[in-house]
Amino acid sequence: MSSPDLSPGSITDVSGLAVGHATDARRPTGCSVVLCPQGVTCGVDVRGGAPGTRETDLLRSDATVQQVHAVLLTGGSAFGLDAAGGVMRWLDERGHGLPVGPARVPIVPAAVLFDLWVGDPRVRPDASTGYAACEAASTAAPAQGRVGAGAGARVAKLHGIERALPGGIGSASLRVGGYTVAALVAVNAVGDVIDADGRVLAGHGFTKSLVDGDGPARWMQALAGTSTTIGVVATDAALTKAQANRLATLAHHGLSRAVDPVTVHDGDTLFALATGSAGAVGDLSALGALAAEVVARAIRNAVRAAAVA
Numbered sequence: 001m002s003s004p005d006l007s008p009g010s011i012t013d014v015s016g017l018a019v020g021h022a023t024d025a026r027r028p029t030g031c032s033v034v035l036c037p038q039g040v041t042c043g044v045d046v047r048g049g050a051p052g053t054r055e056t057d058l059l060r061s062d063a064t065v066q067q068v069h070a071v072l073l074t075g076g077s078a079f080g081l082d083a084a085g086g087v088m089r090w091l092d093e094r095g096h097g098l099p100v101g102p103a104r105v106p107i108v109p110a111a112v113l114f115d116l117w118v119g120d121p122r123v124r125p126d127a128s129t130g131y132a133a134c135e136a137a138s139t140a141a142p143a144q145g146r147v148g149a150g151a152g153a154r155v156a157k158l159h160g161i162e163r164a165l166p167g168g169i170g171s172a173s174l175r176v177g178g179y180t181v182a183a184l185v186a187v188n189a190v191g192d193v194i195d196a197d198g199r200v201l202a203g204h205g206f207t208k209s210l211v212d213g214d215g216p217a218r219w220m221q222a223l224a225g226t227s228t229t230i231g232v233v234a235t236d237a238a239l240t241k242a243q244a245n246r247l248a249t250l251a252h253h254g255l256s257r258a259v260d261p262v263t264v265h266d267g268d269t270l271f272a273l274a275t276g277s278a279g280a281v282g283d284l285s286a287l288g289a290l291a292a293e294v295v296a297r298a299i300r301n302a303v304r305a306a307a308v309a
Helices: 077-093 127-135 206-211 241-251 253-258 285-307
Strands: 018-024 029-046 068-074 098-100 103-105 110-112 169-176 179-186 192-194 200-202 230-235 269-274
Touching: 018 127, 029 077, 029 127, 029 179, 029 241, 068 077, 068 127, 068 230, 068 269, 077 110, 077 127, 169 285, 179 285, 192 285, 200 285, 230 241, 230 285, 241 253, 241 269, 241 285, 253 285
Parallel strands: 068 110, 230 269
Antiparallel strands: 018 029, 029 068, 029 269, 098 103, 169 179, 179 230, 192 200
16 A cells, blocks of 8 residues: 655654553554653643543643643543643653652653543553553654554544544644644544645534534534644743743644634543744744644644655
8 A cells, every 4th residue: 555645844853852652452542752851841721611631720821830741642432531640750750850849750741632442441651651652652653544542543423433533643743934833633523524725534524514514403413522632832042931832822823724623522632842042032923823824734744644654
């Protein structure tokens, strides 16, 4: 089978980041970790109607914690938050974390997606899965498609889960004006995934059917809390925590470019990491535009790679 035509780059193009996947062989589920053990600035924007998250309160601009040491994306719905314990253990064993009295506490924000549809739903990522993802982490471009947090992801659920298509995990990057902006996104949306020209890449043409008069009673079979598109945007720009939070907000525009429609049944969460190696920026507008674009490209890469897995 031919390789998919993917947009270039990955989140590991931002120096100082490593990515690892762990995929459970028993059923389609897993987790993906972005490691930044040296500590980097992190923000978040949680917009979905049914999010599952961990440590996001620490990322408020007025919270005292200034850096994180990893971000975890995981399947397993709320059960999958257990995987963050394994990431913490891996970091702790290597002496990474926030100095607090006699100890160092690794800060590991996380977001989950619902992938309990296929196989035994009692199989979900746990602490050992999170630890395995850290062990697999590399600065090489990460695998895309049905791996890690994207293993059990599905899109195009508006006609029922039986007609859903593989979602997967994807990555992309851009470098403009001396700054790199990149994204890693696990795509588990209710809606279709569309190309930049509006062509449906994975789905059933939902919006066209609506505009053509297809009543909502027939096609709106999605269940609340069962879909989530989650991801990490990263840049080598130096940002304050407030700016990182704003970058995560701007990055969300990429979802509306690539997912049709974004619904109240999604639990969308995007984190933003800033390593600072490329220096400070003034106006975030250009960086935010790039962030939205790489999120859209990563989403499209995810379904293209998942389709040929």
